[in-house]
């Protein structure tokens with residue numbers, strides 16, 4: 001088996017794409033503390049929360065416990081400036097991991113619940129994105145997320161705010177939250193409207209519920225990607241449906257371990273998804289709330305499942321293909337990946353040593 005340092009170095013330099021990443025869940029503890037300095041009522045809570053998370057190694061008692069934590073984090077992020085700061089730091093962090101493209105989920109539904117202006121906040125986010133993207137070269141688009149258990153009117157309000165910001169980089173609409181209290185059938189019309197408005201539709205499904213929830217997201221909502229889909233293999237017909245339609249799964253193993261949906265990384269069905277011919281992408285979900293990163297998810301997958309390095313490139317290829325970029329933009333990223341793979345081909349032991357790279361490749365490595 002390949003040595004871990006060699007594989008880690010390969011993963012570090014692999015041009016990566018992230019499709020399931022929540023802006024709020026990517027707020028690092030230091031940033032949250034910084035934001036809470038101006039909010040004495042929340043500061044103590046923030047400090048307690050961060051201490052508890054570190055003590056528990058970012059594990060939550062249950063999925064509802066995690067949702068409560070997400071709520072607290074969301075309350076600490078208040079002003080358009082706060083959101084802009086998070087955006088800038090997140091894009092810089094992605095650049096350091098050599099993430100080349102990300103579709104970031106913005107909890108517009110939570111902003112509405114906080115009775116704040118989605119428009120003002122997203123203007124700040126969009127401006128920050130433009131600056132950070134041009135500085136780092138990381139391309140970013142946005143997905144507005146509604147909360148399933150807040151109901152249809154709420155989801156429609158989120159959708160309409162997403163539609164207002166298409167020119168600011170919003171490409172999709174999604175739903176997350178409680179799959180039981182907010183079943184897919186409630187949102188069929190909203191997803192149809194999203195398509196009419198030119199937005200892509202994504203749903204967290206099969207995260208806390210069985211495979212029927214995944215089937216409903218695909219068949220009733222026309223979801224183009226499934227967030228998690230952890231229970232997909234519990235029903236052979238659902239697996240067949242995903243395979244036939246080539247609906248990509250946004251797999252986030254650390255998230256599933258930390259929210260208690262599975263016990264250990266090794267229990268994650270990711271390798272079985274691959275064996276079953278499903279389209280898998282690897283993602284970090286709420287990296288700061290789970291003490292992870294996309295880079296870490298790849299390294300941990302290498303450790304837990306002994307995947308070959310070609311499989312990691314395949315996961316990146318899947319993510320490019322599953323993204324909501326234009327065909328031309330996808331082609332550019334696929335080319336970058338092919339170039340990378342070509343440069344990393346292990347030379348035959350009897351072949352002559354490679355010529356020194358004119359661009360000094362290997363120096364100044366990121367991560």
Ligand SMILES: [Zn+2]
Nearest residue numbers: 176204227285
């Ligand atoms: Zn998520």
